[in-house]
Structure formats: structure tokens, C-alpha cells
Amino acid sequence: MKRRDFVRLSGIAAGSLIVPLRGRAVLPNGSITPVPTADRKTLADAGLNAASSRGATYADVRIGRYLNQFIITREGKVQNIVSTESYGTGVRVIAKGTWGFASTNEVTEAGVAQAASQAVSIAKANSRLQAEPVELAPVTGVGHATWRTPIQRNGFDVPMSEKVDLLLSANAAALAAGADYVNSFLFLVNEQKYFASTDGSYIDQDIHRLWPTLTVTAIEPRAGKFKTRDSLAAPVGMGYEYLEGHNSGKYPGITTRYGLSYDMIEDARAAATHAKEKLSARSVEPGKWDLVLDPSHLWLTIHESVGHPLELDRVLGYEANYAGTSFVTLDKWESGSFNYGSDSVNLVADKTQPGSLGACAYDDEGIKTKQWYLVKDGILVDYQATRDQVSILGQNEAQGCSYADNWGSVQFQRMPNVSLEPGKTPLSVEDMIRGVEKGIYIIGDGSYSIDQQRYNFQFGGQLFYEIQNGEIVGMLEDVAYQSNTQEFWNSCVQLCGPDDYRLGGSFFDGKGEPGQISAVSHGCTTSRFNNVTVINTAL
Amino acid sequence: MAQFTKEEARSLLERVVAYSDADEFEVNLNGDDSGNIRYARNTVTTSGYQRDLNLVVQSTFGKRSGIVTLNEFDGEMIERAVRRSEELARLAPENPEWVGLVDPQEYLASRTFFDTTASIGPEYRAQAAADGIIPSRENNLVAAGFFQDSAGSAAMMNSTGQFAYNKQTNVTFSATVRTEDGTGSGWVSRDFNDLSKLDTGRASQIAIDKAIASRNPRAIEPGKYTVILEPAAASGLLQYMFFNIDARSADEGRSYLSRPGGGAKLGERIVDERVTIYSDPTHAEVPTATWAGDGQPLRPTMWIEHGVVKNLSYSRYWAREKGVEPVPAPPNVIMDGSDATLEELVEGTRRGILVTRTWYIRMVDPQTLLLTGLTRDGTFLVENGRIQHAVKNFRFNESPVTMLSNLEALGRPVRINGALVPPMKVRDFTFSSLSDAV
Numbered sequence: 012m013k014r015r016d017f018v019r020l021s022g023i024a025a026g027s028l029i030v031p032l033r034g035r036a037v038l039p040n041g042s043i044t045p046v047p048t049a050d051r052k053t054l055a056d057a058g059l060n061a062a063s064s065r066g067a068t069y070a071d072v073r074i075g076r077y078l079n080q081f082i083i084t085r086e087g088k089v090q091n092i093v094s095t096e097s098y099g100t101g102v103r104v105i106a107k108g109t110w111g112f113a114s115t116n117e118v119t120e121a122g123v124a125q126a127a128s129q130a131v132s133i134a135k136a137n138s139r140l141q142a143e144p145v146e147l148a149p150v151t152g153v154g155h156a157t158w159r160t161p162i163q164r165n166g167f168d169v170p171m172s173e174k175v176d177l178l179l180s181a182n183a184a185a186l187a188a189g190a191d192y193v194n195s196f197l198f199l200v201n202e203q204k205y206f207a208s209t210d211g212s213y214i215d216q217d218i219h220r221l222w223p224t225l226t227v228t229a230i231e232p233r234a235g236k237f238k239t240r241d242s243l244a245a246p247v248g249m250g251y252e253y254l255e256g257h258n259s260g261k262y263p264g265i266t267t268r269y270g271l272s273y274d275m276i277e278d279a280r281a282a283a284t285h286a287k288e289k290l291s292a293r294s295v296e297p298g299k300w301d302l303v304l305d306p307s308h309l310w311l312t313i314h315e316s317v318g319h320p321l322e323l324d325r326v327l328g329y330e331a332n333y334a335g336t337s338f339v340t341l342d343k344w345e346s347g348s349f350n351y352g353s354d355s356v357n358l359v360a361d362k363t364q365p366g367s368l369g370a371c372a373y374d375d376e377g378i379k380t381k382q383w384y385l386v387k388d389g390i391l392v393d394y395q396a397t398r399d400q401v402s403i404l405g406q407n408e409a410q411g412c413s414y415a416d417n418w419g420s421v422q423f424q425r426m427p428n429v430s431l432e433p434g435k436t437p438l439s440v441e442d443m444i445r446g447v448e449k450g451i452y453i454i455g456d457g458s459y460s461i462d463q464q465r466y467n468f469q470f471g472g473q474l475f476y477e478i479q480n481g482e483i484v485g486m487l488e489d490v491a492y493q494s495n496t497q498e499f500w501n502s503c504v505q506l507c508g509p510d511d512y513r514l515g516g517s518f519f520d521g522k523g524e525p526g527q528i529s530a531v532s533h534g535c536t537t538s539r540f541n542n543v544t545v546i547n548t549a550l
Numbered sequence: 551m552a553q554f555t556k557e558e559a560r561s562l563l564e565r566v567v568a569y570s571d572a573d574e575f576e577v578n579l580n581g582d583d584s585g586n587i588r589y590a591r592n593t594v595t596t597s598g599y600q601r602d603l604n605l606v607v608q609s610t611f612g613k614r615s616g617i618v619t620l621n622e623f624d625g626e627m628i629e630r631a632v633r634r635s636e637e638l639a640r641l642a643p644e645n646p647e648w649v650g651l652v653d654p655q656e657y658l659a660s661r662t663f664f665d666t667t668a669s670i671g672p673e674y675r676a677q678a679a680a681d682g683i684i685p686s687r688e689n690n691l692v693a694a695g696f697f698q699d700s701a702g703s704a705a706m707m708n709s710t711g712q713f714a715y716n717k718q719t720n721v722t723f724s725a726t727v728r729t730e731d732g733t734g735s736g737w738v739s740r741d742f743n744d745l746s747k748l749d750t751g752r753a754s755q756i757a758i759d760k761a762i763a764s765r766n767p768r769a770i771e772p773g774k775y776t777v778i779l780e781p782a783a784a785s786g787l788l789q790y791m792f793f794n795i796d797a798r799s800a801d802e803g804r805s806y807l808s809r810p811g812g813g814a815k816l817g818e819r820i821v822d823e824r825v826t827i828y829s830d831p832t833h834a835e836v837p838t839a840t841w842a843g844d845g846q847p848l849r850p851t852m853w854i855e856h857g858v859v860k861n862l863s864y865s866r867y868w869a870r871e872k873g874v875e876p877v878p879a880p881p882n883v884i885m886d887g888s889d890a891t892l893e894e895l896v897e898g899t900r901r902g903i904l905v906t907r908t909w910y911i912r913m914v915d916p917q918t919l920l921l922t923g924l925t926r927d928g929t930f931l932v933e934n935g936r937i938q939h940a941v942k943n944f945r946f947n948e949s950p951v952t953m954l955s956n957l958e959a960l961g962r963p964v965r966i967n968g969a970l971v972p973p974m975k976v977r978d979f980t981f982s983s984l985s986d987a988v
Contacts, residue, residue: 088645089642089644089645092642092643093617095619110596112596113598114598116621133597133598136676137594137597140594140676140679140680141594142591171642171643175643191803192802192804228804230803232803232810233811234810235803235809235810235811235917236917237803237916237917239916327591328692328728329590329591329595329694330694331590331726332694332696332724332725333696335987336728338986338987340732419600458912459912460910460911460922460923460945462909462943462985462987463909463910463924463926463987464986465987466985466987467984467987469914469945469982471914491914493945493982493983524586524588524696525598525698544983546947546982548914548947
């Protein structure tokens with residue numbers, strides 16, 4: 012996807028990573044001087060009152076301070092450290108049945124009121140082309156409420172030297188294990204958000220996210236060959252404690268995978284070994300294979316083939332000119348019998364999950380977050396919708412999945428965490444593999460591509476292990492699988508038990524015009540899909 | 551206004567540089583006024599206006615740098631930002647790849663600013679949306695689109711006395727028109743510096759015509775086909791060649807431009823000899839600023855001439871390591887073509903697939919530059935020189951290097967997404983599966 016506001020980081024192979032750099036740079040620990048809540052209420056009320064007096068029937072004011080920190084290294088060098096802070100306010104209104112939005116970095120009573128007036132003017136101007144007036148699901152104001160990501164250690168407070176040491180130590184471990192090159196990164200995000208609406212809600216939230224990642228490269232110069240292995244870490248809605256690498260977060264197996272604690276140095280060392288092993292791995296024979304997919308891989312397939320097609324705004328056509336529409340048209344949902352997957356497939360939307368990227372108590376339109384089924388026993392039962400869209404689904408309770416990536420961006424429907432429930436009976440990964448005659452066990456996410464209605468997809472991975480008669484017999488390379496969403500989820504025959512449940516996620520998921528990013532997690536256990544088409548990418 | 555003249559910029563930046571106590575100091579000033587309108591389901595959904603003005607100051611002591619950005623411009627705030635960048639620099643780890651600031655340079659004259667674009671107002675944007683919505687409604691079609699314009703200026707100065715200035719306008723417009731039954735979809739995209747080159751009504755009509763023509767597509771078997779790629783379809787793949795044209799990756803052995811046994815494929819023929827691709831910041835069709843973000847001058851640079859790799863981009867650090875002159879990354883991509891129109895390419899084709907655009911392109915193998923993605927919004931079967939009917943979309947697995955090696959013919963280059971790319975006919979293009987997506 013094109014993300015025009017994003018700056019490509021130099022020195023990273025293959026254009027694989029783009030990072031948003033927005034806002035003003037600050038001291039490494041942030042120049043965090045939160046505005047007292049009482050003052051923000053005064054500022055917000057100035058906007059709400061200005062909107063109402065100009066004829067708005069609804070208004071919300073978001074005052075936000077958005078902090079980012081990116082640390083970028085390769086081998087023994089720190090290439091860049093970027094710390095940004097962005098502070099301002101966005102006002103959204105309904106006037107003449109039409110939305111209007113305006114924002115300003117002048118966070119004064121006059122500035123907020125002026126933005127509110129501008130939003131009302133825009134709403135009125137656009138109402139001329141409006142076919143149907145906006146209808147909001149009822150919400151009772153919550154008065155004053157606060158929530159903070161339950162972090163143990165704020166990454167922004169950790170001394171820069173400690174963060175840099177960790178990345179350089181991981182790089183050193185990879186080089187010592189035989190890597191030719193290693194790039195490592197740490198991304199930190201803190202959103203300090205104040206939301207107020209004419210419903211009588213005044214909500215203060217302090218949200219933290221973090222993502223450590225790395226790419227290790229091994230080269231065989233004579234043959235002109237190279238292979239990479241990316242980190243098996245997940246981006247998380249946690250503090251710096253995620254990087255403590257506790258044994259409780261480790262999932263032993265053919266290689267260690269990680270839950271809510273990540274050992275970056277151990278993973279860097281393993282990545283070097285894997286990258287070298289990949290140089291001489293056997294090239295896959297294309298055809299039908301049974302796939303055993305680790306959560307570090309399957310999260311992305313869930314994201315692309317379940318998360319995006321069940322966004323109601325896509326279904327309705329609001330994203331037609333950019334990301335596309337969806338094959339999951341309303342008639343499929345209305346039928347009450349659309350087989351999204353096999354009857355063991357239960358997919359849940361959830362903005363309350365601890366450690367997840369989407370976790371918060373209230374969304375960006377002041378709705379209390381919750382959990383709901385999208386697919387139950389294989390049948391499509393619901394979508395993801397904003398407050399002005401749930402009535403289309405015959406619902407009168409909003410779901411809480413509205414998000415804006417900045418004070419200057421208008422909030423719209425963004426994906427909540429969407430996760431695959433574990434199997435109902437205990438089953439270990441080893442036992443699952445034991446039952447596979449001819450299969451590929453895939454760990455880690457790789458190349459990904461899906462069409463604009465989310466039918467046809469192709470996914471790669473990081474590690475591919477061949478399974479023969481219930482045993483792992485070696486590593487494969489050049490593997491990608493292609494399928495169709497409905498066919499794929501109906502080929503899901505087995506899910507590991509709750510003990511194997513882990514989160515993966517996207518830190519920079521793009522949507523909308525102008526483009527906005529969001530962060531979202533997807534949980535699952537290791538799962539088996541039968542008879543999937545595998546192609547050889549080297550042929 | 552967030553824009554400023556050259557003399558205003560020089561005077562402000564001189565004031566900023568005067569505050570510095572660092573060994574080396576650089577300051578960038580950027581201002582932008584930008585407006586947009588978005589529509590879908592034949593109605594306007596959002597519109598916005600954004601004003602952005604900021605100053606980025608960078609202080610360096612030895613090999614330690616600190617950067618601070620601010621958007622307040624009184625003297626006290628600026629001095630405080632300069633001091634803060636100095637504190638940050640002292641706390642920063644040493645960057646062994648620091649090569650110092652650029653010296654004063656001569657820059658080519660820029661051609662990026664047009665008053666036509668700078669004077670766009672809300673009425674113009676609303677009309678652009680109406681140009682898509684009204685004819686779509688009349689044809690029982692459903693339109694979605696996005697129009698965005700910006701006018702801005704940028705300047706930089708450093709402690710060696712270097713100073714650069716540019717002002718630039720841009721306008722982009724894209725529209726997707728779908729049939730009400732969801733079996734047809736057409737698309738168009740335009741981007742210019744000069745608004746007078748944009749006709750949103752005519753562009754919208756292309757999306758409308760394609761939506762109607764692409765109705766009820768028929769499935770044909772995936773496999774290797776001769777394809778006629780419209781410029782938008784080809785540029786989706788081509789851009790990966792230029793994202794990955796840096797010498798360092800090639801020298802390190804981790805690029806499609808690495809040579810087996812070591813070194814880069816500089817001077818080697820890698821694609822058909824009819825392929826010539828260069829960049830030129832002063833090109834009238836695709837102008838860019840004439841200086842890079844670090845102050846290096848941008849000049850016309852040949853990348854691939856008659857199929858042979860002529861240049862790779864060298865960062866200033868890597869150039870010093872290798873004892874060569876730095877080569878900034880391409881500011882734009884200009885590919886030579888011929889005078890042939892797209893229609894003439896179709897007429898000369900016995901059997902092939904005409905592709906409007908390519909979508910969701912991702913790297914599969916960086917070594918061969920193998921990409922995967924899909925066709926979208928207008929894919930047609932061509933037989934005996936004529937478009938026969940719409941076909942279902944395909945997933946492709948193809949490398950742009952292979953694509954340019956299997957070249958049959960090139961047409962007249964067109965601006966797309968800041969690049970100048972010809973439509974092209976290519977044999978043996980690999981479609982690996984079918985998609986039901988419309």
C-alpha cells in the first residue's frame with residue numbers, strides 16, 4: 012500500500028519496512044508535561060459549546076499528545092534515533108445530518124472553538140451532497156473516566172543507553188552465530204488521549220505499544236545467494252517488560268517462539284543459524300500440502316483474510332477507491348448460513364485483550380470496548396462497525412472500533428483485535444505434527460498479498476519445516492501458499508489447545524485516504540489446514 | 551500561509567544558524583498547505599484542509615548528532631530548540647558512518663511550482679468530486695474517489711554556508727467506478743505539478759468506461775501470457791527496481807544487483823536493450839526539487855541505458871568507503887518509450903491480456919526481485935488486435951527484471967505517480983492463479 016506520509020528507512024534491504032515519521036522531535040525521554048485534566052475539560056468544552064452553538068447536533072473533541080521513538084541499528088552501529096512528539100486537537104461534528112472535521116495544533120480555548128466552527132462549516136457545505144443523514148447508535152455519557160495500558164516499565168523512561176545496548180547485544184549475538192549482516196529496530200509509541208463528547212463523556216487514556224524487531228542476513232558470495240530471517244517477536248500493547256525474556260514467555264519446540272515475553276538476544280542467535288541453514292535448504296516441490304501454521308505466522312493470514320474483509324465500511328464501499336471492497340457482502344451475513352470456515356473456526360473481535368495492540372477501555376468515539384463473535388462455529392455472524400454504521404446491522408449498541416492515528420486525523424472504522432479461538436480440547440504442537448503425513452510447518456510471517464475483495468491470497472513465511480509421516484525431516488525453502496479465503500478457512504481441521512495461544516500483530520496497518528495507520532493484534536494457537544496449494548517461488 | 555519566499559527562508563535560517571554552538575549545524579524548514587476531498591457511494595464522505603510548518607534543527611559534536619523539530623517560530627523558542635538539539639547530540643551514541651555536512655553547492659533551477667495548483671479552493675475540490683459522482687449516478691454506477699492538492703516550500707541551510715530553497719505544488723486525483731451489481735470496476739489515477747494538465751471530468755470518464763467494459767468478466771486459465779501493461783500496471787513493478795538500486799546492498803551481496811562472486815552488476819546488461827531509464831529533476835513532465843534532503847545537488851542521472859546498469863546510488867558514507875562520488879537516490883524515474891499509443895500496442899497483438907493496474911504488490915524473493923500481486927479494475931482479453939471481453943483478475947508472480955527482459959514493444963510514456971512510464975507489451979508474463987475479486 013502506498014503510504015505517502017511515510018519515510019522509508021535507508022539501509023534496510025528490499026524496501027521491506029516503512030515507518031511513519033510525523034510530529035516534532037523531542038528529548039529521548041519525551042518532554043511530557045501532560046495538561047491537567049481540569050484544563051483539558053475546559054478546552055474541550057470550548058469546542059463542544061462552539062459546535063453546538065453553530066448548529067451541531069453532536070460533537071466530539073480529541074486532545075492528543077502522540078509520542079514515538081524509533082531506534083535503528085545495524086551490526087555494531089546505531090544508525091538513527093528519532094523521537095517525535097505531536098500535540099493538538101481534532102473536532103468532529105454532525106451538522107445537517109453530515110459529518111465535519113477540523114483540527115489544529117493551537118490548543119487554546121479560542122483555537123479549539125475555531126476548529127469546531129470550521130468543522131460545522133465543512134459539515135454544512137458537504138450536506139448538499141448527502142443522501143442519508145448520519146444515524147448514531149445511542150450512547151450514555153460515562154462522565155469522567157481514565158484508563159492506562161497496564162505497563163510495568165515505560166519504554167520512554169528507560170535510558171537510551173539501555174535500549175541501544177540491547178539492540179547492539181542482539182546484533183553481536185547474531186554476528187557471533189555466523190550472520191553476515193543484522194539490522195535491528197525498536198519502536199515505541201505512547202498515545203495520551205483525552206476525549207470529550209456532547210454525550211457527556213470525558214475520557215482520559217494513556218496507551219503504550221512497543222515493537223522490537225530484527226532481520227538477519229546470511230550470504231553465500233560465490234553463488235551470489237543470500238537468505239534472511241526476521242524476528243519472531245510480536246509487537247505488543249505492553250511496556251519495556253516485554254523485553255525481559257522470561258522463560259514463562261518461551262514456547263520450546265523446533266525453535267523457540269515467544270508469548271508475552273521476548274528474548275531478543277536468543278532470537279537473534281537463532282536467526283543467524285536459521286539464515287545460514289536456509290542457504291542450503293531443499294527447494295519445495297509445488298503441489299498440495301497440509302500446513303501446520305504457528306501463531307507467529309497465522310496472525311497475518313487472519314489479519315488479511317478475516318480482519319479486513321469483515322470491516323463494514325469496506326463492505327459498504329467506503330474504501331472502494333483505495334484498499335478495496337469485500338467479498339463478504341451483506342446478503343451472506345443476512346442468510347445466517349454463510350460458511351466462512353469449518354465448524355471448528357471461531358473468530359472473535361476484541362478490544363479488551365491484555366497485551367494486545369488494540370487494547371483500550373474506550374475507542375476514539377468514546378464507546379466502551381468489548382468482545383464479540385464475527386464467525387461462530389464456522390458461520391459468519393457479525394462485522395466490525397462504527398457507531399454510525401451499527402444500525403445497518405440491526406444493532407443499537409456500538410462496538411467500539413473507531414480510531415484516528417493522530418489528533419489531526421479524522422477517526423473512522425479500524426480493525427479491533429481479531430483472533431481465532433483455541434481448540435476446545437488440549438492438543439500440543441508435537442501431537443498435531445505427529446498426525447501429519449505430508450506437510451509443512453511454517454513459523455514467522457513473510458511475504459503477503461491479497462486481492463481488493465479478499466478472496467485470493469499468497470503468503471510466505473520465515474521458517475518452513477517439512478513433515479513426513481509425523482516427523483520433521485528438514486528445512487524447506489522457496490515456499491509460498493495460495494488459497495481462497497473461504498476455501499482456506501474451511502480446510503482448517505485442527506487447532507492446538509489454549510496452552511499454545513499467542514498474539515501476533517501489525518504495528519503499521521494502513522487504511523484510508525489520506526492514509527492512516529493503526530496497530531492491531533491477532534491471537535491463535537498452532538492450527539492445521541489440509542490440502543493447501545503450495546508454489547515454489549524459485550521456479 | 552505556510553509558504554515562504556526564498557529571501558524569507560534565508561533570513562529566518564541565518565537567524566537559526568547564528569544560535570548554534572555545535573561543531574556542525576543544519577536546519578531544514580518545511581511548509582505545506584494541503585486540501586483534500588474524498589467521496590464514495592456517490593457522495594462526499596470527508597474533506598479536510600491541513601497547514602503544516604516546521605523547522606528541523608540538527609546539531610553535531612564529533613560524530614554525535616541530535617535532532618529537534620518545532621513549529622513555533624519566535625526567537626526564544628528557536629534558541630531553546632537549538633540548545634535542546636545540542637543536549638541531545640551530547641547524549642547520543644557515536645555514529646561511525648557520520649561523514650559531515652555538505653559544502654555550499656550550485657543547484658539547477660526548479661520547475662515544480664505552479665500558481666494554478668496553489669490557488670485551488672474548496673469549490674474546485676467539490677467540483678472535482680462532482681465530476682466523478684454526477685456522471686456515475688447518471689449511468690447507474692457507483693463512484694469513489696480522492697482529490698488532494700498541496701502547495702509548499704522547503705529550504706535548508708548548514709554551518710558551512712550551504713543554502714537551498716524550493717517551492718512545489720502537487721495535485722493528485724484517483725477514482726474507482728463500480729457497476730451496481732458489483733461485476734465491473736474501472737479506475738483512473740492522475741498526478742501533476744500543474745493543475746492545468748488535469749481534467750477530472752475526462753479522467754472520471756475513463757473509470758466509467760472501464761467499469762462498463764469490465765462487466766461480467768470471464769475466467770480464463772492462468773499461465774504465461776503476452777500482456778499489455780498500461781503505465782500504472784507496469785510502474786507498480788518497476789518501482790521495486792529503484793527502491794533497491796543502492797550500491798551498498800549490491801556490494802554487500804544482498805540485492806538483485808549483486809554479482810555472484812562479489813561486487814555489483816554495474817556495467818552489466820540486465821534487461822532488453824530497448825530499456826533506458828534515467829532520472830532528471832528538471833524534466834518538464836515530472837519535475838522534482840533539485841536538491842536532496844541533505845543538500846546534495848540532484849542532476850540528471852542515467853540508471854539503465856540500452857539494458858545496461860550505468861549507475862547505482864551511493865550514500866555519501868558508502869561513496870567515501872568505495873572511493874567514488876556520491877550518487878543520490880533517484881528523485882524520479884523516467885523510462886524511454888516510443889511514439890506508439892496504447893491502442894497501437896493492442897492492434898499489434900495476436901493474443902494477450904490488457905492490464906489496467908497492478909495491486910498489493912509484495913516482494914517474494916529479494917534476490918531475483920520476484921514480486922507477487924494482482925490485476926485490478928479492468929483486465930481484458932485481446933485477440934487479433936482487438937479487445938474481446940473482460941477477464942477475471944489474476945495473481946501474478948513475476949520479477950520486473952524478467953518483465954523488462956521479455957519486452958516486445960514500448961509505447962508513449964505517461965506520467966504516473968511522479969514517474970514517466972510507457973505502456974509496454976511483454977511476453978511470458980506469469981499469472982499463477984485466478985481471483986474472483988472485482
